[in-house]
Amino acid sequence: MKQSGNILFSGVGGQGILLASELTAYAQLAAGYDVKKSEVHGMAQRGGSVEAHLRYGERVYSPLIDPGCADILVAFEILEAVRYLPYLHKDSAVVVNTQKILPPAVALGKMTYPADILSELTSRNINVVAIDAFAIAEQVGELKTVNVAMVGAMSNFLAVDPAVFDSVIDNTIKEPFREVNKKAFEAGRAAVYAK
Numbered sequence: 001m002k003q004s005g006n007i008l009f010s011g012v013g014g015q016g017i018l019l020a021s022e023l024t025a026y027a028q029l030a031a032g033y034d035v036k037k038s039e040v041h042g043m044a045q046r047g048g049s050v051e052a053h054l055r056y057g058e059r060v061y062s063p064l065i066d067p068g069c070a071d072i073l074v075a076f077e078i079l080e081a082v083r084y085l086p087y088l089h090k091d092s093a094v095v096v097n098t099q100k101i102l103p104p105a106v107a108l109g110k111m112t113y114p115a116d117i118l119s120e121l122t123s124r125n126i127n128v129v130a131i132d133a134f135a136i137a138e139q140v141g142e143l144k145t146v147n148v149a150m151v152g153a154m155s156n157f158l159a160v161d162p163a164v165f166d167s168v169i170d171n172t173i174k175e176p177f178r179e180v181n182k183k184a185f186e187a188g189r190a191a192v193y194a195k
Contacts, residue, residue, distance in 0.1 A: 004057025005056060006053070009024075009053075012076070015050070017052055017076055017147065018050070020147040020151050022172065023169065024154070031160045035056045036060045039052045040052075049083065070092055071093070072093050073094045075094060075095070075096040075097065078096055078117045078118065096128060098130050136191060149185070152186060152190075153191055162189060
């Protein structure tokens with residue numbers, strides 16, 4: 001557990017990466033950290049790559065994470081975890097959703113989806129925690145909670161009390177969806193301990 005750090009969120013458009021980074025930023029702020037955040041949307045509306053950078057600490061001056069400096073990579077799609085390997089260092093943790101979302105070129109049959117991506121990640125001697133966030137979202141009864149399940153899993157690597165995240169969910173998520181998002185957060189958090 002570090003008192004400062006860099007968290008990189010990655011995935012494809014429509015996975016709720018921006019909300020996940022907002023929830024994390026608000027939780028870090030509530031815990032007393034200075035926080036800076038930046039998003040790169042890319043071709044998000046067409047299923048393209050999306051990333052969000054979040055830096056926290058006693059005093060943070062820039063939101064962008066340099067290559068080799070991400071302490072945590074939260075990859076919402078398994079192939080996106082590989083795309084951002086250059087941002088990691090030897091002590092990084094990778095929280096990866098095992099869900100596969102086929103890029104347009106693969107869906108059209110012009111390219112093939114790489115096989116055994118998880119082995120590629122684990123062969124790098126980094127701390128990889130793979131969870132099926134889609135299955136967690138199905139289990140809690142709302143598929144749109146995949147992103148909050150990922151935040152729950154990632155929260156295990158932060159020095160922020162889970163109750164702070166509950167409070168942030170109360171203040172950020174619309175009332176009809178609060179409880180199911182809290183369930184997704186807890187299930188994602190528990191999925192890491194189940195490993």
